[in-house]
Amino acid sequence: MTGPRDIFYIIAPFGVLLFIWQATVILELVDTTLLPSPIELIKTFTRLTENNLILRHIGYSFYRLSIGLSLGMVMGIIMGIMIGSNLFVRQLLSPLFSILITIPTIALVPILLITLGIGNSTVIISIFLASFFPVTYGTIAGVRGIDKRYIQAAMMAGANRSKIFKNILIPGSLMSLIPGLRLAIGYSWATLVGSEMLATNDWGLGFMIYAARTFFAVDVMFLGLSLIAILGLLMDRVIVSIIEKRTIRKWGYDG
Amino acid sequence: MMDKIILENVSKKFISDKKSVEALKDIDLTVKDKEFLVIVGPSGCGKSTLLNMIAGFEKPSSGTVLLNGKKIERPGPDRGFVFQEFALYPWRTVLQNISFGLEAQGEDKKESLKKARSCVGKVGLEGFENAYPHTLSGGMKQRVGIARAMVYEPEVLLMDEPFVSLDAQTRNHLQELTLGIWEKTLNTVVFITHNVDEAVYLADRVAIMTQRPGTIKNFIDVPLPRPRDRTDPKFNSVRKKILSLLEY
Numbered sequence: 091m092t093g094p095r096d097i098f099y100i101i102a103p104f105g106v107l108l109f110i111w112q113a114t115v116i117l118e119l120v121d122t123t124l125l126p127s128p129i130e131l132i133k134t135f136t137r138l139t140e141n142n143l144i145l146r147h148i149g150y151s152f153y154r155l156s157i158g159l160s161l162g163m164v165m166g167i168i169m170g171i172m173i174g175s176n177l178f179v180r181q182l183l184s185p186l187f188s189i190l191i192t193i194p195t196i197a198l199v200p201i202l203l204i205t206l207g208i209g210n211s212t213v214i215i216s217i218f219l220a221s222f223f224p225v226t227y228g229t230i231a232g233v234r235g236i237d238k239r240y241i242q243a244a245m246m247a248g249a250n251r252s253k254i255f256k257n258i259l260i261p262g263s264l265m266s267l268i269p270g271l272r273l274a275i276g277y278s279w280a281t282l283v284g285s286e287m288l289a290t291n292d293w294g295l296g297f298m299i300y301a302a303r304t305f306f307a308v309d310v311m312f313l314g315l316s317l318i319a320i321l322g323l324l325m326d327r328v329i330v331s332i333i334e335k336r337t338i339r340k341w342g343y344d345g
Numbered sequence: 346m347m348d349k350i351i352l353e354n355v356s357k358k359f360i361s362d363k364k365s366v367e368a369l370k371d372i373d374l375t376v377k378d379k380e381f382l383v384i385v386g387p388s389g390c391g392k393s394t395l396l397n398m399i400a401g402f403e404k405p406s407s408g409t410v411l412l413n414g415k416k417i418e419r420p421g422p423d424r425g426f427v428f429q430e431f432a433l434y435p436w437r438t439v440l441q442n443i444s445f446g447l448e449a450q451g452e453d454k455k456e457s458l459k460k461a462r463s464c465v466g467k468v469g470l471e472g473f474e475n476a477y478p479h480t481l482s483g484g485m486k487q488r489v490g491i492a493r494a495m496v497y498e499p500e501v502l503l504m505d506e507p508f509v510s511l512d513a514q515t516r517n518h519l520q521e522l523t524l525g526i527w528e529k530t531l532n533t534v535v536f537i538t539h540n541v542d543e544a545v546y547l548a549d550r551v552a553i554m555t556q557r558p559g560t561i562k563n564f565i566d567v568p569l570p571r572p573r574d575r576t577d578p579k580f581n582s583v584r585k586k587i588l589s590l591l592e593y
Contacts, residue, residue: 243426245419248497257449
């Protein structure tokens, strides 16, 4: 899968981007106090690693993200299967969901701040909300797309509801659940950064970027942005791709 | 011989867009224990609907469907079903597809896999136990389909145009396989096809359905000894008789 060719296609566009970026700064095509060069960012990164600051920011962000995202996935899959497999529940909840999905999660942070206050729980709940809806939608589509003969064959063999749930509905809905998961990870990052700016006062990449503005530390801000981009990409390429490779690709879907 | 399946005065209507379509009308059918019954009929005559009612996937609009004298309410492991386009679980290997029927009934995983493994041999899939369905040819997929339905030893095997998408040679192989399994286990088979040659090759008795609303017009016994010779004039005369009764 990942031969030298693939690696080239991953690295080449970034290489070109970084080159243009560095050249822009060296040639002073823009105000360099507002745009640090990639090399400066690497220096900032090593400086902040030496006193473990950066790792701590990343660690806090990851901690919040993984809890919120896991909650969103589990609840989203359960909700998606309930809605997808039951017409009554679907008709009951569809209008409600259509309204809720239009509200940007970040707009709920002020309300969460009033009830939960500054800190982890506000960030985690907002990530949960951001990931819950795409996972739910992906699962609904997945369940509804399951070949009904899969269920008929299982019922013929005498499978009960819980066996059908575990052995057919869950694996059968993975095909559209995985794109939902991708979306959920994207939304989660966006929400993480936004809600860390609003709802934390100590650690996290979002907080780091926001706090850097008070010191006019443009390099720290850009470092934060780059790290978010890189970590988000890694999460998609590593975690989701591994799930994909071990499931739907192995089963013959192109994904 | 005992009566295994009885359909009495069965009709089936479907309602779509406020229109009611009569799919089956006044079906009376008795399948004897251990009989190999083949139902032939033009496409759209409702033969799959008939099979779905015996399977318990659908309910008749009127009339009764009985298995061993008891009304069929739902699908259950006293019957096995072989689907037209295989309907294998893409996320399970050959062996896991076969063992699922046993796991579904609460048998433990190890025991299920052991029994499934012996079934793999019976359908000639040795060496493909760990293959995923998408890597198999159509003929091999349907071998899995058959093994999956027979693994829990149902009394009745229901087969819904199982070989329709296969090439002629593979189709012949699988017909042999089906007969072999039927002769060894002697369960009752209800087999649907629109291929008359296939019907004559397999059946003890052939039921011929009319166009919609489908009803059974004639029964033709096939008194030829097995293995049957497709080039035998007697084979051909049965074929001719069925063809003359079929409306296309």
